[in-house]
Amino acid sequence: MAVQTVASTTDSVNLGPAAALSCRECGHRVPLGPVFACEECFGPLEVAYDFSGYDTEELRKRIEAGPANIWRYAPLLPVPADVADKPNLNPGWTKLVKADNLARELGVTGGLYVKDDSGNPTHSFKDRVVAQALEAARVFGFTTLSCSSTGNLAGAVGAAAARAGFRSCVFIPHDLEQGKVVMAAIYGGELVGIEGNYDDVNRFCSELIGDPAGEGWGFVNVNLRPYYAEGSKTLAYEIAEQLGWELPDQIVVPIASGSQLTKIDKGLQELIKLGLVEDKPYKIFGAQAEGCSPVSTAYKAGHDVVRPQKPNTIAKSLAIGNPADGPYVLDIARRTGGSVEDVTDEQIVEAIKLLARTEGIFAETAGGVTVGVTRKLIENGVLDPARTTVVLNTGDGLKTLDAVADTGLTATIRPTLESFREAGLV
Amino acid sequence: MAVQTVASTTDSVNLGPAAALSCRECGHRVPLGPVFACEECFGPLEVAYDFSGYDTEELRKRIEAGPANIWRYAPLLPVPADVADKPNLNPGWTKLVKADNLARELGVTGGLYVKDDSGNPTHSFKDRVVAQALEAARVFGFTTLSCSSTGNLAGAVGAAAARAGFRSCVFIPHDLEQGKVVMAAIYGGELVGIEGNYDDVNRFCSELIGDPAGEGWGFVNVNLRPYYAEGSKTLAYEIAEQLGWELPDQIVVPIASGSQLTKIDKGLQELIKLGLVEDKPYKIFGAQAEGCSPVSTAYKAGHDVVRPQKPNTIAKSLAIGNPADGPYVLDIARRTGGSVEDVTDEQIVEAIKLLARTEGIFAETAGGVTVGVTRKLIENGVLDPARTTVVLNTGDGLKTLDAVADTGLTATIRPTLESFREAGLV
Numbered sequence: 091m092a093v094q095t096v097a098s099t100t101d102s103v104n105l106g107p108a109a110a111l112s113c114r115e116c117g118h119r120v121p122l123g124p125v126f127a128c129e130e131c132f133g134p135l136e137v138a139y140d141f142s143g144y145d146t147e148e149l150r151k152r153i154e155a156g157p158a159n160i161w162r163y164a165p166l167l168p169v170p171a172d173v174a175d176k177p178n179l180n181p182g183w184t185k186l187v188k189a190d191n192l193a194r195e196l197g198v199t200g201g202l203y204v205k206d207d208s209g210n211p212t213h214s215f216k217d218r219v220v221a222q223a224l225e226a227a228r229v230f231g232f233t234t235l236s237c238s239s240t241g242n243l244a245g246a247v248g249a250a251a252a253r254a255g256f257r258s259c260v261f262i263p264h265d266l267e268q269g270k271v272v273m274a275a276i277y278g279g280e281l282v283g284i285e286g287n288y289d290d291v292n293r294f295c296s297e298l299i300g301d302p303a304g305e306g307w308g309f310v311n312v313n314l315r316p317y318y319a320e321g322s323k324t325l326a327y328e329i330a331e332q333l334g335w336e337l338p339d340q341i342v343v344p345i346a347s348g349s350q351l352t353k354i355d356k357g358l359q360e361l362i363k364l365g366l367v368e369d370k371p372y373k374i375f376g377a378q379a380e381g382c383s384p385v386s387t388a389y390k391a392g393h394d395v396v397r398p399q400k401p402n403t404i405a406k407s408l409a410i411g412n413p414a415d416g417p418y419v420l421d422i423a424r425r426t427g428g429s430v431e432d433v434t435d436e437q438i439v440e441a442i443k444l445l446a447r448t449e450g451i452f453a454e455t456a457g458g459v460t461v462g463v464t465r466k467l468i469e470n471g472v473l474d475p476a477r478t479t480v481v482l483n484t485g486d487g488l489k490t491l492d493a494v495a496d497t498g499l500t501a502t503i504r505p506t507l508e509s510f511r512e513a514g515l516v
Numbered sequence: 517m518a519v520q521t522v523a524s525t526t527d528s529v530n531l532g533p534a535a536a537l538s539c540r541e542c543g544h545r546v547p548l549g550p551v552f553a554c555e556e557c558f559g560p561l562e563v564a565y566d567f568s569g570y571d572t573e574e575l576r577k578r579i580e581a582g583p584a585n586i587w588r589y590a591p592l593l594p595v596p597a598d599v600a601d602k603p604n605l606n607p608g609w610t611k612l613v614k615a616d617n618l619a620r621e622l623g624v625t626g627g628l629y630v631k632d633d634s635g636n637p638t639h640s641f642k643d644r645v646v647a648q649a650l651e652a653a654r655v656f657g658f659t660t661l662s663c664s665s666t667g668n669l670a671g672a673v674g675a676a677a678a679r680a681g682f683r684s685c686v687f688i689p690h691d692l693e694q695g696k697v698v699m700a701a702i703y704g705g706e707l708v709g710i711e712g713n714y715d716d717v718n719r720f721c722s723e724l725i726g727d728p729a730g731e732g733w734g735f736v737n738v739n740l741r742p743y744y745a746e747g748s749k750t751l752a753y754e755i756a757e758q759l760g761w762e763l764p765d766q767i768v769v770p771i772a773s774g775s776q777l778t779k780i781d782k783g784l785q786e787l788i789k790l791g792l793v794e795d796k797p798y799k800i801f802g803a804q805a806e807g808c809s810p811v812s813t814a815y816k817a818g819h820d821v822v823r824p825q826k827p828n829t830i831a832k833s834l835a836i837g838n839p840a841d842g843p844y845v846l847d848i849a850r851r852t853g854g855s856v857e858d859v860t861d862e863q864i865v866e867a868i869k870l871l872a873r874t875e876g877i878f879a880e881t882a883g884g885v886t887v888g889v890t891r892k893l894i895e896n897g898v899l900d901p902a903r904t905t906v907v908l909n910t911g912d913g914l915k916t917l918d919a920v921a922d923t924g925l926t927a928t929i930r931p932t933l934e935s936f937r938e939a940g941l942v
Contacts, residue, residue, distance in 0.1 A: 158584055158609070179876055180611065183584070185637075190603065191681065209635060211611075211876065213914070249876030255617065259941060264928045268921065275923040276913060278873030280941055283928040294931040301933055303942045447704030450605055450637065450675030487702060488639070488914040495694065497701040502690045502709040505720040507727050515685060515706055516729045 103229055105137075108168035111316055112138040114418070122168075124230045124313045134414065135316045137168045139360075146365035153331070158183045160218055160324040166360060167324070168317050169225040177254050178224055181217035182324050184209040186332035186480070191448035196465055200339065200477040204461075205329055206451055213486035214407075214454070215350070216246035219321030223310035224250050226317035232308035234259055235279075238291040241270055242407055242454075242485055247310055248277030259307070261291050273489065322350040326357025329480050330367050337361070337372045339477035342464045344456045344484055345376045345385050345430070346408045348415030355422045375473060376419050376430035377463035379403035379438060379455075385416045389423060389430035396420070404435045404493045405455040407485055429472055433462035441465065442487065442494055454485030455493050529655055531563075534594035537742055538564040540844070548594075550656045550739045560840065561742045563594045565786075572791035579757070584609045586644055586750040592786060593750070594743050595651040603680050604650055607643035608750050610635040612758040612906070617874035622891055626765065626903040630887075631755055632877055639912035640833075640880070641776070642672035645747030649736035650676050652743035658734035660685055661705075664717045667696055668833055668880075668911055673736055674703030685733070687717050699915065748776040752783025755906050756793050763787070763798045765903035768890045770882045770910055771802045771811050771856070772834045774841030781848045801899065802845050802856035803889035805829035805864060805881075811842045815849060815856035822846070830861045830919045831881040833911055855898055859888035867891065868913065868920055880911030881919050 103122045110119045115133025126135055149165060156162025160182030161174040174180075185206045193202035207215040220235075220243070227235055235251040235258045237243050244260045251258030260274055264283030275281045284291045298304040299313055308314045330337055337358060343351040355374055361367045378386045381403025388396045396416030401409035413419070423430050433441070438455055441462035446452050453461070460481050467473035487494070503509040510516070529548045536545045541559025552561055575591060582588030586608030587600040600606075611632045619628035633641040646661075646669070653661055661677040661684045663669050670686045677684030686700055690709030701707045710717045724730040725739055734740045756763055763784060769777040781800055787793045804812045807829025814822045822842030827835035839845070849856050859867070864881055867888035872878050879887070886907050893899035913920070929935040936942070 177616065185606065191679070209637070211635070212878070213639075213912075245878075249872070249878070251876075252873050253617070253876035264925070268924075269917050271925060272917050272920055272923050273878070273914065275925065276869065276872045276878050276920055277876055278869065280926045281924075282936075282939070282941065283925040284931050285928065286931045290931040294933075294936075297933055298936065303933060303937060443702065443704065446675075446702045447678050450677075450679035450703055452638070452671075452675070452699070452702050486639075486914070488699065488912070491695050491698050494698055494702055497698050498694075498707075499690070499697060499701065499709040500706040502711065505710050505712045505716040507720075507723055507729060510708075510720075510724065511729060513708070515708065 104170045105168040105226065105229055106170055107139045107141055107165060108137045109140040110138045111135040124226070124308065126313055126315045137316050137320050141166070141364060144364060149364065150335070150366055160221060160321070163324055163327045166327065168222065168320055170229070173225055176228070178221050179211040179217055179250055179253055181210045181221055183328060186329060187449060187451065189449050192445060195444065195448055196468055196475070198468070198475045198479060200475060200479065203338070203480045204445070204449060204451060205325060205480055205482050207482065207484045208451070208453065208486035212242070212245045212249045213489065214242040214246065215322070215325065215484040216242045217250070218324050219318045220246040220250045220310055222321040223308065223314040223318040224254055224256070226314050227256065227308035230308065232306055233257060234307045236260065236295070236307050236309045237311050238262070238288070238295045239274070240266065240288055240406060241489065243311065244274035244281070245277070248274055248279045251279055252277040261295055263288055263291055319349045319353055322353035323357035323360070325350070325482065326354045327361065330358065330361050335367050337367050337370055338480045340373045340375065340428070340473055340479040342375045342377055342460045342479070342481045344408055344460050344482060345378050345413060345419055346410045348385060348413045348419040351376055352415050352418045352422060355426070371427070373426045373428040374422055375428040375463065375467060376423055377460045378430065378432040379405040379408055379459050380432045380434045382409045382411060383432035384411060385413055385419050386430045386432040388416065389420055394420060404490070405438055405459050406490070407454060407456045408459060429467070431463045431467055431472070433459060433466055437462040437466070439493055443497070445483070446487070451483060452487030453483040454487055455490045456485050457483035458493070530596045531594040531652065531655055532596055533565045533567055533591060534563045535566040536564045537561040550652070550734065552739055552741045563742050563746050567592070567786070567790060570790060575790065576761070576792055586647060586747070589750055589753045592753065594648060594746055596655070599651055602654070604647050605637040605643055605676055605679055607636045607647055609754060612755060613875060613877065615875050618871060621870065621874055622894055622901070624894070624901045624905060626901060626905065629764070629906045630871070630875060630877060631751060631906055631908050633908065633910045634877070634879065634912035638671045638675045639915065640668040640672065641748070641751065641910040642668045643676070644750050645744045646672040646676045646736055648747040649734065649740040649744040650680055650682070652740050653682065653734035656734065658732055659683060660733045661736060662686065662721070662733050663736045664688070664714070664721045665700070666692065666714055666832060667915065669737065670700035670707070671703070674700055674705045677705055678703040687721055689714055689717055745775045745779055748779035749783035749786070751776070751908065752780045753787065756784070756787050761793050763793050763796055764906045766799045766801065766854070766899055766905040768801045768803055768886045768905070768907045770834055770886050770908060771804050771839060771845055772836045774811060774839045774845040777802055778841050778844045778848060781852070797853070799852045799854040800848055801854040801889065801893060802849055803886045804856065804858040805831040805834055805885050806858045806860045808835045808837060809858035810837060811839055811845050812856045812858040814842065815846055820846060830916070831864055831885050832916070833880060833882050834885060855893070857889045857893055857898070859885060859892055863888040863892070865920060869923070871909070872913070877909060878913030879909040880913055881916045882911050883909035884919070
């Protein structure tokens with residue numbers, strides 16, 4: 091297999107504190123390499139670290155003196171220590187916005203914050219995860235960065251590859267809207283349309299990884315997935331540091347594959363173990379669109395497994411009908427005392443407008459999902475409005491303009507004061 | 517006049533180090549107030565400061581310890597000292613990207629940087645200037661934030677007003693593209709379409725300012741213009757600080773009204789006077805689109821005055837045919853040893869693609885203008901490739917997708933390895 095032609099043992103691999111890959115299901119450990127499934131049980135592999143030898147206060151100082159991007163957390167990520175010196179998009183350290191206007195509308199009294207990841211270089215949280223995959227790709231000797239995508243990921247991979255001097259080849263369904271094609275194609279990499287739907291694209295990518303034609307290719311969300319996924323930990327680190335090294339009481343996280351939510355939990359647990367924050371209970375809430383709510387459905391039914399759904403929602407960036415990390419999300423929501431909820435497309439649109447009109451943040455549909463779910467959870471008495479709450483906005487409204495296309499002019503007037511007065515605006 | 521019903525003397529006004537308004541033409545000084553034209557000569561008023569009493573090293577430390585946004589420079593801006601505590605979008609401190617790949621393509625050996633203002637909250641530099649106008653509006657007791665706009669400014673005003681709890685009312689030509697209307701309307705303020713072109717919109721706004729109907733209204737780029745314009749100084753401060761408190765040798769700045777370029781020069785001069793950077797020569801280059809190049813035309817003809825043009829270019833955010841600060845731009849370009857140049861729409865598109873493919877930065881058309889002009893100036897031997905050069909990207913490509921709509925798929929294939937191989941991508 092192509093993946094075995096590159097460095098694949100921990101000894102020859104410098105990914106900072108990353109020590110091995112460990113199976114999330116059976117705990118079987120393998121050396122760091124471009125592999126993603128356990129050879130024993132086919133469970134997902136994730137990065138295991140060696141954080142021994144860190145002094146808490148030294149580590150805190152080192153982080154605080156670090157750059158205003160995710161690399162301030164390099165000691166906690168699967169990246170070489172000199173990562174910040176290599177060309178990459180330097181994502182992260184996005185604003186944690188104290189959302190007092192939104193809090194008033196929702197009746198939150200304990201402090202409400204929006205973690206606004208639309209401030210990333212290509213305006214979605216995907217820049218965080220792609221940046222990790224890129225470093226792994228460098229270390230494993232890949233020369234092409236690749237992925238299957240229908241949106242945010244395509245742009246994030248294209249941009250990161252361009253800046254890092256990698257070739258990129260991104261696969262998308264051939265009939266995507268023109269705007270989305272432009273956003274992915276502009277970075278000059280190969281952008282290949284596949285005659286078929288997103289499932290067909292994914293199937294094809296899996297075939298390509300096992301074929302000589304895919305030799306030297308790092309698929310950020312397939313053979314580099316264990317590293318890629320760790321990027322979401324930085325959301326947890328930043329939230330805690332931006333709150334003054336404190337855990338929030340409640341976090342509302344969108345669910346696509348569920349990976350982001352599980353890694354945020356992993357990140358918070360690490361902060362506790364490292365002594366960077368005081369240990370205290372926190373609740374994690376998962377947010378889905380009703381039109382693609384396999385995890386929410388399982389949660390409400392009290393199931394441990396997630397039954398796949400055929401997505402039908404405007405929240406395209408969350409439209410994964412068979413979320414790989416679904417069972418882990420259920421586990422985390424239940425363990426922390428959180429829950430999983432969903433909202434309709436109409437509620438998503440309302441929530442996008444609510445966030446824009448209260449805080450001046452124009453969110454992608456995924457942000458409408460988290461804000462809408464937050465509102466619903468408060469109304470249902472599930473989320474405690476007297477507690478510190480962080481809501482994630484993972485993308486930018488400019489990428490999903492269609493969802494709010496009904497937004498328009500308040501009035502149309504002639505260029506005269508008379509016409510202005512007649513419009514009743516003063 | 518409506519503007520005289522609110523506080524209008526310096527004594528009652530706390531705008532930090534701002535001491536008065538001073539006429540750029542005749543030097544006549546008036547108290548700080550919501551006025552923009554000299555009562556003596558009708559010249560433009562600008563903010564004059566009292567920076568006496570600043571200790572250079574204390575000031576530097578204070579700035580470096582400040583927030584990661586424009587308010588780190590509050591001691592140098594017309595804002596109250598507690599500005600960072602008031603709800604606003606906290607723009608600025610955007611990335612200064614070391615653009616080594618682009619440098620190689622352009623043959624720059626002295627260090628090439630892109631100041632990427634697409635990282636601002638509404639993804640253009642307008643957030644910087646609107647944030648200043650907002651603080652002035654608060655101080656002068658305005659309750660409605662307004663402007664005329666055809667794009668970036670509308671969104672920046674709508675978002676800033678929403679977050680700050682101001683009413684907003686933005687005027688645009690009624691026949692703008694739907695996408696641009698959505699980007700401005702999403703923040704929930706009044707968005708009024710005017711039956712007419714942009715000139716008609718501006719004329720109407722001028723009328724409204726003098727009418728009782730406009731009482732309590734702060735037009736960010738009209739009666740608040742002196743404060744608004746100062747926001748562009750922060751680009752100069754950030755560039756110098758991000759270069760390690762050093763002046764670059766050359767800066768390439770887009771020209772719309774010309775205000776940004778003149779305020780960048782003002783900011784650099786202040787840094788020198790305050791001792792925050794070592795005094796050394798720097799050259800400022802102005803960049804226009806050929807389809808709206810009144811300043812470039814005047815520069816090349818050796819004129820001191822700028823003859824208005826009717827804009828016809830894809831660089832809509834720079835399409836001001838009669839730029840108010842045109843003569844000052846000519847003066848600065850000549851005084852610093854820079855120049856003013858323009859590029860065709862085709863060169864703009866090429867430059868957008870060049871920047872995206874080399875650095876992973878997707879720029880607005882205005883960014884295509886500055887990168888395109890930089891290339892042209894190097895080819896013509898005007899810009900020295902052996903010197904440190906900073907190129908401004910003032911906006912985001914997601915807002916001008918139409919300009920690069922020809923960008924598309926590299927190939928379309930069936931979801932099989934055979935079809936992939938036939939496409940010749942490996």
